[in-house]
Amino acid sequence: MHFTYNLAALAGLAQGWPNFEKHSLVPRAISYIDSETGFTFSETRAAATLSSNIVYRIAQPANVPSGQPYDVVLQVVAPNSLGWVGLAWGGSMIRNPLTVAYPNGQKPTVSSRWATGHSTPQQYTGAAYTPLTKGNKSNGTHWQFTVKCTGCTTYTGSAGETTVDPTGSKRLAFACASGKVSNPSSTSASIPVHDVYNYITQDFSAGANANFAALLSKNGVSGGATGNATEKV
Numbered sequence: 001m002h003f004t005y006n007l008a009a010l011a012g013l014a015q016g017w018p019n020f021e022k023h024s025l026v027p028r029a030i031s032y033i034d035s036e037t038g039f040t041f042s043e044t045r046a047a048a049t050l051s052s053n054i055v056y057r058i059a060q061p062a063n064v065p066s067g068q069p070y071d072v073v074l075q076v077v078a079p080n081s082l083g084w085v086g087l088a089w090g091g092s093m094i095r096n097p098l099t100v101a102y103p104n105g106q107k108p109t110v111s112s113r114w115a116t117g118h119s120t121p122q123q124y125t126g127a128a129y130t131p132l133t134k135g136n137k138s139n140g141t142h143w144q145f146t147v148k149c150t151g152c153t154t155y156t157g158s159a160g161e162t163t164v165d166p167t168g169s170k171r172l173a174f175a176c177a178s179g180k181v182s183n184p185s186s187t188s189a190s191i192p193v194h195d196v197y198n199y200i201t202q203d204f205s206a207g208a209n210a211n212f213a214a215l216l217s218k219n220g221v222s223g224g225a226t227g228n229a230t231e232k233v
């Protein structure tokens, strides 16, 4: 099923007359400071169903030189009703890095994929994921992962080499399914087709981190200094 409803508009309608004209759209992306990892993320909530959201958070170094590849930290919080969630960094399913993740006990598995058509994506070696020591967990209602990605924001797609602008708003795509993955500890597990796909607008400017490499280091991960070459770790 493909949700095209505007939930904010529906919420506005639900408020009913006479307050109808007062309703305003919620900002699409906000800054979220994660006290656990210390990163400042841009955050978007994507409707997985009419009553549940997937939260997509992206952090990147401040002052990335124009056109230069850069690492990101991706944090996603998903309801336990979902068997997998995905993010398409180029804004569509085909020919761009796909981050696919599924719950796996306490620590979700994150898998790098790439699709050449509207069929099961294959594994993709152009992007590498490193889990942070914090921010990977699950509880009775949600599962969450937090990873560094090298290669998510620069890729060779249908339009040649493309780098996602770290300073602007960008349309990304997401997908999810309630169907569970049968061998969730494997990064090459088969995933059932999505029940839902849709688009989110991520305002990267809300997730710039001047101390990106130092924060990675605090979370047990090296690298990530792109755009911050003079930063002291």
Ligand code: HEM
Pocket (backbone or CB within 6 Å): 002, 085, 086, 087, 088, 091, 092, 093, 094, 098, 099, 100, 113, 118, 119, 120, 121, 173, 174, 175, 191, 192, 193, 194, 197, 198
């Ligand atoms: C078993 C795996 C998958 C299969 C079989 C599959 C199949 C398909 C098919 C048949 C469509 C077109 C259907 C329609 O128009 O309603 C589609 C569209 C789409 N899929 Fe997938 N898909 C898979 C995984 C993924 C993943 C992992 C993502 C993102 C992380 C994704 C994102 C999208 C998006 C955004 C669209 C909308 C059209 C587009 O952007 O190309 N899909 N998929």
